[in-house]
Amino acid sequence: MKVTFPHMGTMSIPVKSMLEELGLEVVVPPPITKRTLDLGVKHSPEFACLPLKMNVGNYIEALEQGADTILMGGGVGPCRFGYYGEVQEEILEGLGYDFEMIILEPLQGDWKELFRTIKLLVGNIAITKIRSAWQKGWAKAKAVDKINRLANQTRPYLLKRSQASEVYEEGLELIEQAETIKDVETKLSLIEEEFNNLDRNKNFEPLKVGLVGEIYVVLEPFTNLQIEKKLGEMGVLVDKSIYLTDWIEGHIFPSFLRQDQKGKKVKEAAQPYLNHFVGGHGLESVGETVLYSQKGYDGVIQLFPFTCMPEIIAESILPTVSRDLNLPVLSLTMDEHTGEAGYVTRLEAFIDLLKRKRRKEVVI
Secondary structure, three states: OEEEOOOOOOOHHHHHHHHHHOOOEEOOOOOOOHHHHHHHHHHOOOOOOHHHHHHHHHHHHHHHOOOOEEEEEOOOOOOHHHHHHHHHHHHHHHOOOOOEEEEEOOOOOOHHHHHHHHHHHHOOOOHHHHHHHHHHHHHHHHHHHHHHHHHHHHHHHEOOOHHHHHHHHHHHHHHHHOOOHHHHHHHHHHHHHHHHOOOEOOOOOOEEEEEEEOHHHHHOOOOOOOHHHHHHHOOEEEEEOOOHHHHHHHHOOOHHHOOOOHHHHHHHHHOOOOOOOOOOOHHHHHHHHHHHHHOOOOEEEEEEEOOOHHHHHHHHHHHHHHHHHOOOEEEEEEOOOOOHHHHHHHHHHHHHHHHHHHHHHHHO
16 A cells, blocks of 8 residues: 655645554655646646645646555535545546545544544554554644744844745755654754854844635645745745644644634634634634734735635625724735736735835834
């Protein structure tokens, strides 16, 4: 059995580690490129949203490299993600590929379902082995999220901002190569030290922008055209409303094991504007925008795939939030036709607006 899965940001690092720890042979799809996108677009329904197309491209490239088993997440609610797996399976079978697709439905704290899926992959296996694999994967997931935060918090202050990306990429390689949890912790400390040693502009006060929206587009740099790096190199401190570990805690961990009540805070913040679940991360996009205003952020950018229903609902509400809270919000939809030049122009115009707003507030 050769197992593969789709890319989504740095997810491949912890997932590959966990699967290999379980004794599986893993085929990680090649890094996402235009070829990946072109393959997905060619073989997917035109109306399908961008993440589905990217996944199909990932699978084709992994199957070309010998994968025979695909792991795919499932979902519930109005978001179309819930039937991605079935649609993708039909597409790939229609192309003549021979494989097995295993869909991981949302656990919502029911770990028995996770154990059943793991046994489907590897047969009977000791609980201690599963626990060990999970702990190692979880340690790597937390580590890659932490160095992503460090890169975004460090980049705008640097005299040479490109150094943040260099240290970040180096850090990802170190975490991927770590063989034990202790090794992960040691390498994470080295990466933090390297960030701390970079030369800074001590008198610089960056703009602060929050990113909200659909999880795949927020987390996958190829899909969002490297927005964190672009904004950081414009001198903007970027914070993402969601990370992989946040999603895992909210959908897999039992409630008593979750480290904070972030989900509750987000729902309370959204309450005056949207008081019920609309699928995907639509509710969170509204609530997180309110929270960014409370934290003193200068603006918010909403990212989502073209035709994404939950985010379209959020997009229709965010102008009211923006007006009430005096917080500029830019909504960007992404699909295979998104051009980088126009995209960068919109980002630059938005940042100019934030700079003018800050200067005006200082003068007053």
